[in-house]
Amino acid sequence: MSARVRPGLLRSALVVLRKDLLIEWRSRARINALVFFALSTLLLFSFALGPDTRLLGRSAGGYLWLAIMFSSVLALGESFRVESENAALDGLRLLPVDARAIFLGKATGNAALLLLLSAVLVPVTLAVYDVRALEGLPRLAGVLALGCLAISAPGTVYAAIAAQSRARDVLLPLLLFPILIPALISCSKATTLVLHGDAMHELGSWTGLLIGFNVAYWSLGVLLFPSVIED
C-alpha cells in the first residue's frame, strides 16, 4: 500500500477550493457568460432609471448588489452542475471526504468567483451611474468581500439542495433570495454610505449586520451541508 497521511479539514477544503478554481479557469466561457449577464443587468437597470444623474448615483449601490445577486444564481448553480455531471460529488463523498470540507471549499470558491465578478462590475457601475468615489474604494472592497461571502454560504447549501431537484433552475432563486434579503439590504446601504459619505456614522452598524449574517450562515452551512449531501 502506498504511504498516506490523511489531510485535516482545512487542507481538504483547500484541495476542493483549488479544484473548483481550476475548473472555473479551464471553462472560462462560463465566467465570460457570467460577466456579460451581470453587465447587461447593470446596464438595463441604468436604462430603466433614465438620464437623471442624481437618481442614478443614489441607486448605484442597490443596483450593483442586485446585479451580483442575480448573477450569483448562475454561478452557484453551475458549481453544482459540475459536481452532478458524472456524479463527481458522489466520488468525493465515497473517497471519503469530510462533507464540511466540501462545503468550505466550494463556498469559498463561490465567494472568490463573486468577488472577481464584483471587481469587474464596480468600475462599470461608477462610470455608468456617474459616481466619483475613488477615496472610498478600500472600504468598498471590504463591503464587497463581506457581501460575496454572505451570498456564497447560504447559496452553496441551497445550490446543493436544488441540484438534487429537476426544477433546479427555478428552485435555487426561490430558496435563496428570501434568505438573502437582510444581506442585500446591508450590502446596498453600506455601499451607498461608502460611495456617498457617511455623515451619521451608520456604516459600522451595516457592516456589523453583515458580519453577523456571515457568522450565522457559515456556521449553519458547516452544520447542515453534511445532511444535505448525504440524505
Add this chain to the structure above:
Amino acid sequence: MSSLAIDAVDLSRRYGTRWALARVSLRLEAGQSLLLTGHNGSGKTTLLRVLAGAVPASTGRASIFGLDLGSQRAAVREQVGLLTHSSYLYEDLSASENLLIPARLLGVVDPAARVRELLGQVGLEGRAKDAVRQFSAGMRKRLSIARMLLKEPALALFDEPFGELDPGGIQQMEVLIRQLQGRGSTVVLATHLIEQGQSLCTRRLHLSGGRTAAA
C-alpha cells in the same frame, strides 16, 4: 479487522414505492470474490451502492469488515472502492488532474508519482494532460479504474467493469482485477459477461426483481 468482508442481513432499498432491493442476505469472507448476476433492473447496482455506503439501506443491516454500514459509514467508505456507470470524473480537468485531486484528498505522500504509475497501468500515460471531455467511453472507464485503484480498497465493487471497453481494455481490466485479488482485496463483480466473471470469481449470487434467486 473482521474476517468477514461482507455480512449483510435482509438488506432492502426502496426508491419511492418501488423496492429495488428486497431482503438480500450475503456473507463473504475477506479475500473471496463474488460474481453478481441478474437481468437489467434486478438490483445489482443498488446492492453495490448500498454496500459501498453511497446510499443507505431502507431496512436490514450490513457490516463491512466488522464496521456497521449505518453508524460507521465514513469508516466503511475508507475500505471500499466502487466502480460504477458514473465515472466520478470532472470533464474540464485533465486525466492526471482527475487523479491528483483524489490522491491529495486521500493523503497519498507522493501523489504525482502515484498518478503517473496508475496512468501507466491503465494505458493512459500518453493522454495525461488531455481533458476528460475529449476521452472516449472506454478511456473514461480506464481512468475510473485508475481512480479506484488509487484508493487501494480492501473491498472492490465493480459494476459492469467490462462495458465500453475494447478487447484489449477487457483483458487489461481482468489483469487489474487479478492484481487486486493478488493483493488480498475482496472483489464483488456485477456483469452480464458470465464467462469472464466466472473466470475471476469463486462464488456467484443471482438477483431477480431485487431478490436473491437461483441462477
